[in-house]
Amino acid sequence: MAIFDKFTKKDAPVEAPESLQIDAQPGIGYAPVSGRVIRMTDVPDKVFSTEVLGKGCALWPDGDVVYAPASGWVASAMSHAVSIKSDGGAEVLVHVGVNTVNLKGKGFTTFVSEGDRVVAGQPLIKMDRKVISEAGYQDCVVLAISNSDELADVELTAGYSEKVEAGAPVLKVTF
Incomplete structure (x- = not known):
């Protein structure tokens, strides 16, 4: 080790957890996290609750890993949000x-x-979730279909306040 390595050494990258095994079907949105399902209109953020960013649902999480709710291509990725152009559109x-x-x-x-x-x-x-909570924020995980105004329907298929596991079907999208 060189003398300055201890000052410049970066943390090792975090290894991704294992993927869930989902037999994904087009037009189905899968729970991105385990937790309690809520209607989009009950999300404590007006941008989501008024469905400005699309129809969908949200979950109060039990876990800390957020999974892809559909197969497709990542359109954008930020620390706290990911947008996917799904195979179904x-x-x-x-x-x-x-x-x-x-x-x-x-x-x-x-x-x-x-x-x-x-x-x-x-x-x-x-x-x-501890960092989020200690900063005074809520950890609600939103699943929004941002082009829902171009689709025939986006329907919540999980029951309101139902506890689901990550990967369970929660939305049906009709094209």
Whole structure:
């Protein structure tokens, strides 16, 4: 080790957790995280609750790993949010937390980049729920179909307040 290595050595990259095994079907949105399902209109953020960014649902998470809710191509990836252009044509936004953009990446590890091919159940983000909470933010995970106004319908298929496991079907998109 060179004398200055201890000052410049970077942390080793975090290894992504294993993918979920999902037999993904077109037009189905899978829960990006285990937790309790809520309607989009109940998300404590007006941008989501008024469905400005699309129809969908959200989950109050039990875990800290956020998985791809559909297969497709990553259109954008930030520390707290990933957008996927799904194979079926739905534009899927997964957003972790309310106002967590203010954390500027702190408490998040992202496993994908813009342009990556992802499959439903592949890890996208790991969140540190303690960091989010201690900063005064909520960790609600939003699943929005951002082009829902171009689609025939986006329907919540999981029951309101139902507890689901990551990878369970929660939305049906009709093209």
